[in-house]
Amino acid sequence: MAAQNKVRVEICGSRYVVSSNEPVEYVKRLANAIESKVKHFMDSSPNVTLNDAYFLALLNYADLYEKSEQNADHIRSQLTEYLEDSTRAKLEIDEYKRENEKLRKEIDILRQNIGREP
Numbered sequence: 001m002a003a004q005n006k007v008r009v010e011i012c013g014s015r016y017v018v019s020s021n022e023p024v025e026y027v028k029r030l031a032n033a034i035e036s037k038v039k040h041f042m043d044s045s046p047n048v049t050l051n052d053a054y055f056l057a058l059l060n061y062a063d064l065y066e067k068s069e070q071n072a073d074h075i076r077s078q079l080t081e082y083l084e085d086s087t088r089a090k091l092e093i094d095e096y097k098r099e100n101e102k103l104r105k106e107i108d109i110l111r112q113n114i115g116r117e118p
Contacts, residue, residue, distance in 0.1 A: 011035045012042075012050060037061070 007018045009031035020027050034057060041053040048056070 012038050012053075034061075 004019045004021060005024050005027065007020060007024050007027040009016050009018060009028060011031055011034055016031075018027050018031075037057040037060060038050070038053040041056040042048050042050065
């Protein structure tokens with residue numbers, strides 16, 4: 001089991017200690033992304049409070065997460081379809097190989113019979 005990292009981060013002047021199994025740099029990168037998004041919303045309008053900006057950032061990331069989940073579900077669905085198509089194609093190939101072998105044997109028999117006729 002991976003050790004818990006305790007990572008100190010600062011977002012818009014507030015300090016937090018985050019416990020995570022993720023690498024320290026990853027957690028800091030997330031904190032920086034959050035701070036950047038919060039500052040973006042605060043800079044967008046003088047009426048946006050820090051809490052408003054946190055909420056908007058949270059809503060933005062929740063939207064991205066939801067869309068990513070939908071995209072992942074779509075990709076999983078496509079992959080399942082491709083695997084099913086591949087399985088069907090393999091079965092068809094096997095069937096065609098058997099049919100081909102059967103026809104080759106019939107041709108061999110016909111050739112042998114032609115050679116025996118007077």
